Amino acid sequence: MKKAPFILLLSSLLLFTGCNTKNEKSISSSSSISSTASSSTLESSSSTSTSEAQIVSNSISSVEQSVEISEESQDTTVSEMTQEQALQRILDTYPEANDEDYGIIFWDMIDNDFLFKAYSKSISSQGGTGTIGFFRVSPQGDVYQTDATGTPF
Structure with missing residues (x-):
């Protein structure tokens, strides 16, 4: 349970470094210090964040599909009555x-x-x-x- 906040913090850090190119030098210097201490943790957190992103993406797709299905079922109910x-x-x-x-x-x-x-x-x-x-x-x-x-x- 204590690893989850740490992994979340590291994945957020990786996300911000990918999005922000102006602060690349300051972030890369701080990340190089931390990366020497925990390079294996960063690798596992990046794979974990990728997995989490895939899970979120799959969940969103499932919700969109269920909304489409429910809209279709409402349309068929309306059109079926003669x-x-x-x-x-x-x-x-x-x-x-x-x-x-x-x-x-x-x-x-x-x-x-x-x-x-x-x-x-x-x-x-x-x-x-x-x-x-x-x-x-x-x-x-x-x-x-x-x-x-x-x-x-």
């Missing part, structure tokens, strides 16, 4: 909509949500609109009763 599936979700959620007198038609898209109009066939046959209400179905399958603009009650 009008027929949305209509079926309404019928499953509101069994009373299965009545012979009810009709449900696609009305509009609001972002990725489907908006359906529910109407009474008997009332519309008498000359009225027969509108009973509206249903909004999200891509995840959530069903909400709404007004004609899709705003939930």
Whole structure:
């Protein structure tokens, strides 16, 4: 455990010497003094810092891949829902909509949500609109009763 801070300090020193060319003389003179005492430690710390950099790089790559995968899964969830599936979700959620007198038609898209109009066939046959209400179905399958603009009650 006591070697870790020492290795970290030496790897930081090596990193700064590679980045800073103006102070090369002062750093190289101080590093030459310390390098005679611990040249084997510097070699092991540089290989350790290289290994640590590879681990960090691999971790970042893994995180980026998992973000890409989660974004793709969200996109497929949104695009997989069809009008027929949305209509079926309404019928499953509101069994009373299965009545012979009810009709449900696609009305509009609001972002990725489907908006359906529910109407009474008997009332519309008498000359009225027969509108009973509206249903909004999200891509995840959530069903909400709404007004004609899709705003939930």
